[in-house]
Amino acid sequence: KAQPESLRRSLGLHNELYYLIARFLQSGPCKKSAQVLVEELEEHQVRGSRGLRCPGTVAVNAHIPPDYLLRICERLGPLLDKEIPQSVLGVQTLLGVGRQSLLRAAKGKVFSARVAAFCFDE
16 A cells, blocks of 8 residues: 655655664664664664665665764754744753754744644635
């Protein structure tokens, strides 16, 4: 059965994230954890968005450095700060809440699916 496009994209992002996590773990002190993750992903036949075996194919993804996920995380805060300033300037954290959260939204811009359905349902 064919999957909707949005589900395929979401699964592709999940799989790429698993790959980036494994790649990050392989380059640090958690090499055993990386190996366990790679084995589990292979056991569950997790594939990348392009149909490639994800974590086991580091050679296929040689253009991705081990610190790629870290570099993505380092860029998120400053990009978001340009659109929606944080409450405590200069504090960069992935674990913040409220106005320090990377998932924060501008006031009045938060739309839940339920509110959107109510407002736009005809």
